[in-house]
Amino acid sequence: MSTPAVPLRAARVAVRGLLIGVLTAVFLAPFYLMLRNALMDSRGLTAPEWTWWPSTPHFENFTALFEDPSVAMGPALGNSLLVAAVTAPLSTLLASAAGYALARIPVRGRGVVLGLVVATLMIPGSATFVPTFVVVGSMGGVNTLWGIVAPGLFNPFAVLLFRNFYLQFPTEIEDAGRLDGLGRFGLYRRIALPGSGAMLASLGALSFIDSWNSFLWPLVIGQDPSSWTAQIALSTFLTSQTINLPGLFAGAVVTITPLVVMFLVAQRYIVEGIASSGLKG
Template sequence: MTSSTAARAGKKIRLRGTVVGSAATYLVLCLLAVVFLTPFYTLLRNAFMTTPEVTSPHWHWLPGSLGLDNFTALFDNPERPFGRSLANSLIIAVITAPLSTLFASMAGYALARIAVPGRAVVLSLIVGTLMIPQAVTFLPTFVVVGSMGGVNTLWGLIAPGLFNAFAVVLFRSFYLSFPAEIEEAGRLDGLSHLGVYTRIILPNSITMIASLGALSFIDAWNSFLWPLMIGQDPNTWTVQIALSSFLTSQTVNLPELFAGTAVAILPLVIMFLIAQRYIVQGIAMSGLKS
């Protein structure tokens, strides 16, 4: 066998191995996609089914009809103001996400760059709050917010979520890795700490702000225990509380529950599709530097 023939044979073997490897990779990815998409398929299927179809012992791949009865009943029930609950959740998430991210960014920059007495103590206290279960703080927070008249109000639902200790730690880690020379150049131009932050630091933190803002939006949208405590009037329910009302000790309305869940996850799906790249990049850029 000549050297050219051996080279061609080796090239064919490598090409065949590449094709087989690519096919195996795509097969595995397709199987994983089916596994991850199955819950969404089941959710959408049940959202269009009737109660006998959902509870039937026999599996049905598709609903008997694609009518919108479950969705119309979802918004027509006066005892469960689902539309109002969606609006409340949207207002809370839209306000909480940017404000909590901005406050965390400011706090993270101050802890990373501004040398003030007690900075290490403040950081230790912030990190210490991450070790306290959130459920433990609900009662004292409820007492404080309730004494200020925040029960059954949107500001009472929003205010406790404006501080995010986890985001503060991530922003601090990110700003510690930021080139100090750029900040020094800004101070030589006469900028104060606030000027450096607004003109230099903030524009270069868009990826982190977008990623943590998206995570904050998702967290605010999915919040359940705090809205359950503070929002006792149905007009202040969030979408998660409205969904829980379909499962009680007396009644179980599965079709409307699935329909409501399908509507409730739509903003989260849109948010994730828009911000998934920023979420990955932001977490990768934050690091764990102390």
């Protein structure tokens, strides 16, 4: 009776391996196409014949990317890195503090505040875009990096995730902290915050990726080229007047590299953070 089970088990393993291989190929296909196109010239990109890989890779496309006087790609990458590096930790810490307050501090009106936080998730971004621009512009935030950063510091979805996480946080640990004389802020800073490392890492990584990929708000608020981010600089390679496909794909490879590294490093923490937030399926 056990003999037929061996071929059946082998067939399942083969099908599973085939499925994983197909899904891996589908996932890696955009990266392959991006790198292939970045190493081709304009004639090869627009040729009717398909080539799997350029016979003569044009690595000079990457050097030309940073030598182009019309597009300051280097400063734009620096702006994107600065914006993402500031937005990710600040927005995550603010969401953590707000989530802890909603979960642990028994004050009157806490439910109303929670309802308002949830309500902000139901408001489309297009409805708040113009008012946000008016407020930031009236404060002198146009053509400044802080004007790009400020609207992204409040993340209501992260607040809800942290609230759910802290609701499940062991109260016994906090009770021991109270016996040591810790107040609300001390309990948060010394016990709750260090205990939420997976959530901090996962939401910080997601915030970094979101800030790095942001396009519309930096485009509107950063009108001067000195405040352009990498995504805005990339858009200048494809306009109604000029089309620079090799530069566009080379820039895409350069700008996506930090995100790939970030995801590879933080993917385990992203899964752990979402699983511990109370929103797992």
